[in-house]
Amino acid sequence: MEWEIVIGLEIHAQLATKSKIFSGASTAYGAEPNTQACAIDLGMPGVLPVLNKEVVRMAVKFGLAVGSRVSNRSVFARKNYFYPDLPKGYQISQFELPIVAGGRLEIQVEGEDARMIAITRAHLEEDAGKSLHEDFQGSTGIDLNRAGTPLLEIVSEPDMRSAKEAVAYMKKIHSLVQYLEICDGNMQEGSFRCDANVSIRPKGQEKLGTRSEIKNLNSFRFVERAINFEVERQIDVIEGGAKVVQETRLYDADKDETRSMRSKEEAFDYRYFPDPDLLPIELDEAYIEVVRGTLPELPDEKKARFMAELGLAEYEAGVLTASRELADYFEVAAKIAGDDAKRTANWVMGDLLGALNKAGKGIPDSPVSAERLGGMLQRINDNTISGKIAKQVFECMWHGEGDADSVIEEKGLKQMTDSAAIEKIIDEIIANSPAQLAQYRSGKDKLFGFFVGQVMKATQGKANPAQVNALLKQKLA
Numbered sequence: 001m002e003w004e005i006v007i008g009l010e011i012h013a014q015l016a017t018k019s020k021i022f023s024g025a026s027t028a029y030g031a032e033p034n035t036q037a038c039a040i041d042l043g044m045p046g047v048l049p050v051l052n053k054e055v056v057r058m059a060v061k062f063g064l065a066v067g068s069r070v071s072n073r074s075v076f077a078r079k080n081y082f083y084p085d086l087p088k089g090y091q092i093s094q095f096e097l098p099i100v101a102g103g104r105l106e107i108q109v110e111g112e113d114a115r116m117i118a119i120t121r122a123h124l125e126e127d128a129g130k131s132l133h134e135d136f137q138g139s140t141g142i143d144l145n146r147a148g149t150p151l152l153e154i155v156s157e158p159d160m161r162s163a164k165e166a167v168a169y170m171k172k173i174h175s176l177v178q179y180l181e182i183c184d185g186n187m188q189e190g191s192f193r194c195d196a197n198v199s200i201r202p203k204g205q206e207k208l209g210t211r212s213e214i215k216n217l218n219s220f221r222f223v224e225r226a227i228n229f230e231v232e233r234q235i236d237v238i239e240g241g242a243k244v245v246q247e248t249r250l251y252d253a254d255k256d257e258t259r260s261m262r263s264k265e266e267a268f269d270y271r272y273f274p275d276p277d278l279l280p281i282e283l284d285e286a287y288i289e290v291v292r293g294t295l296p297e298l299p300d301e302k303k304a305r306f307m308a309e310l311g312l313a314e315y316e317a318g319v320l321t322a323s324r325e326l327a328d329y330f331e332v333a334a335k336i337a338g339d340d341a342k343r344t345a346n347w348v349m350g351d352l353l354g355a356l357n358k359a360g361k362g363i364p365d366s367p368v369s370a371e372r373l374g375g376m377l378q379r380i381n382d383n384t385i386s387g388k389i390a391k392q393v394f395e396c397m398w399h400g401e402g403d404a405d406s407v408i409e410e411k412g413l414k415q416m417t418d419s420a421a422i423e424k425i426i427d428e429i430i431a432n433s434p435a436q437l438a439q440y441r442s443g444k445d446k447l448f449g450f451f452v453g454q455v456m457k458a459t460q461g462k463a464n465p466a467q468v469n470a471l472l473k474q475k476l477a
Contacts, residue, residue, distance in 0.1 A: 001239070002203040005231050006211075007166045007196060008158035011173050012151050013183040014127070014191040015058045021126050021150035022049030022092065022278075029189045033143035037129070041148035043088030048277050051076075055150045056281060058182035059099045059124055060291045062152060065180055065298055066119055068103030070288050076124075076278040079270045085129035085142050093153075095272045098123035099281060105176075106300065107168040117169050118157035125151050146190070152182070158197065158208065163227035167220050170194055171322075175299050179324045193218040198230045200238070209234075210244040214251050214258055226251035230258050302327055310334065310341035319349055325363040329370045336374025338381045347377060351394055368397045376404035388461055389413050416462045419471070422455070425463070426475055429454045440476055451476065 020027055023040035040047045063070045075097040078090040103119035129144035154173060160166045174192055177183035185192045194217050199209035212230055217223045229251075234244050249258040297305070299321045306317040321327045326348070334344040352373065356366060376393050379385045385393060385408060396407040408414055416422060429451060430437055440447040455468050 003200045003231075003235055004203045004205075005161055005163075005227075006158045006199045006201060006208060007160040007163070007227060009154075009156045009160070009166060009170060010195040010197070011154040011156075011170060012127075012193050012195075013154065013173070013177045013185075015055050015150040015152055016181065016183055017052055017054045017058075017150055019052060020148035021052050021055050021124065023148055025148060027149050029186075029191075031145055033132075033141070033145060035145065037087075037144035037147050041087075041144065049092065049275075051278065051281070052150065055124055055152075056099070056283070057291055058180075059122065059152055060283070060288060061180050061182055061295065062122055062154070062177065063100035063103065064288070064292050064295060065176060066103035066105055068100045068119065068122065070283065071097060071099055071101060071281075072283050072285075073097065074099040074123075074281045074283075076275045076281075077272045078275050079125075079272055081270055083128065084140065085131050085144065085147070087129065087144060087147060091126060091128060092275055092278070093125035094123035097280075105169065105172055107165060107172055109162070109164045109168050115159075115165065117159045117165075120155045120157050122152055122154045125153055127151050152177075158199075163224040163231075166196060166227055167224050170223060171220060172299075175322055175324075179296055179299055181296075181324075187218045190218060194223065196223060196227055196230075198227055198234070199244070200231060200234050210246050212244065212246070212258070213248045215248055215261065217251060222251060222253055225253075225256055226258055229256060233258065296324075299327075306341075310345075312341065312345055316342075316345045316349065320345060323363070329363050329366070332370035333374035333377065336371060337377035340377075340381055343380065344374070344377055347373065347394075351391070355398060367400060368394065372397055372403050379404050379408065383415060383464060384408065385413055385415050386461070386465055388456075388465075389415065413462070415464050416459050419467060422459070422463050422467055423471055423475075425455055425458050426451075426468075426471055429458065430475060437476070448472065448476070 014027075017027060019025060020041060023038050025038040025041055026036050028036070040049055060070050074094060076092050077095040079093045079095070080090045082089060098121045100122035103122070104116050105119065106114050106116050108114040127146045127149040129142055129147040132141040132143055135141065156169065160169060174185050177192070178185045183191060187193065196214045196217060197211045198214065199211035201207065201209040212234070214226050214230060217226055230249070237244050245263070247263050248261045250261045251258050303317045303321045306312045306320060307314060312320070320330045330344065330348050333348060334341045337344045352366065352368065356362065376390055376397065379393075380387055380390050392411075393404050393407050393413060396402070396411070397404065401407055402410075433451070433454070436447050436450055440451075451472050452468060455463055455472070456465075
């Protein structure tokens with residue numbers, strides 16, 4: 001039987017506020033356990049939550065960016081369940097009236113047509129604490145620092161049909177929340193993670209199959225691997241004559257498998273009801289328009305501009321706009337470099353990103369600033385140095401030896417552009433290579449490379465390659 005995969009994602013983006021959603025406690029990462037949870041986060045008797053207005057602004061910003069309907073009235077509810085890291089016995093979330101409804105996002109998997117993924121809703125909620133198992137033999141430690149941290153939960157429709165599509169969608173959301181500056185996207189610190197709802201159904205069937213929810217996936221690689229494993233597991237279960245059970249599962253990265261955690265609860269199991277301590281959020285159109293005015297140029301808009309104005313190919317523009325930091329770096333470098341944006345794109349995507357990946361660094365930590373890379377490319381464009389010499393200049397800048405001009409000056413790397421001097425060297429090489437000259441003139445065109453190499457060797461790579469090629473062709477003809 002042919003099976004169709006059906007996937008929906010619930011993405012949890014930690015909002016980039018300095019304090020928690022309902023208290024003034026810090027959201028800074030890395031503090032000692034249980035030092036950043038105040039009486040409000042713990043739900044102590046007599047305390048009242050107060051909504052952080054920044055989380056509202058950030059949620060509205062997201063909704064506008066994905067074409068959602070921003071609700072003029074939204075309500076916080078209590079989601080009741082017991083878990084050791086949930087000190088109040090309930091989580092404050094939004095249920096029937098979320099702050100953002102609807103929306104959509106275009107994704108593209110390499111080699112496939114672009115597809116539109118619908119967004120069901122995005123709602124505000126508080127995070128729970130964290131259960132720690134590794135350091136407590138036979139016991140569990142509870143760190144409540146994350147309790148009350150503001151989250152925006154972004155729920156998609158079950159529109160994805162492969163693990164690769166799910167990863168493409170998650171990457172697109174990841175890029176977007178960073179462009180909007182509402183989430184730092186740090187997956188290692190838990191700032192951006194997702195739950196994947198996975199089911200299968202016979203191809204052509206409209207009715208959805210029974211789904212499993214895979215919790216807390218915090219890397220793109222794990223999302224793809226967990227979904228692929230779960231799909232195979234469900235196929236084996238059904239083709240083996242059994243039924244898939246609706247449940248919550250965990251992904252074990254070491255064993256590359258999902259395993260059962262608990263039976264999946266339905267909404268009524270949580271006994272949602274409006275939180276009596278929090279007023280509804282009332283937003284007028286004037287406020288929403290003020291927030292709309294703060295939207296930056298979004299990734300798809302920036303990509304289209306790079307293609308139209310700078311002449312970049314779709315792939316190049318896609319890579320360079322994948323993150324706001326990379327796009328900003330490229331734009332600064334390209335502006336300084338001058339006319340050839342494609343050359344800048346090649347250097348950023350090739351030499352720069354290659355060096356950063358090798359060193360395990362990100363764009364903000366690059367030893368070569370956008371200004372310095374642009375300055376070096378300017379020297380290629382004005383023929384001060386060749387592309388080959390530029391590799392040496394880049395290496396020196398990477399190791400902190402100054403900007404391009406000072407490196408070129410100190411190391412004597414200025415390109416030779418004196419035609420008479422280059423011609424003299426060519427004459428000497430031709431005179432000293434009679435056998436190669438005779439072979440070239442008898443039709444062995446590949447020997448042209450031999451002569452180019454000899455000239456570059458004689459000039460220590462400093463001769464202008466275009467001049468060398470033109471003069472050689474003239475002399476060898």
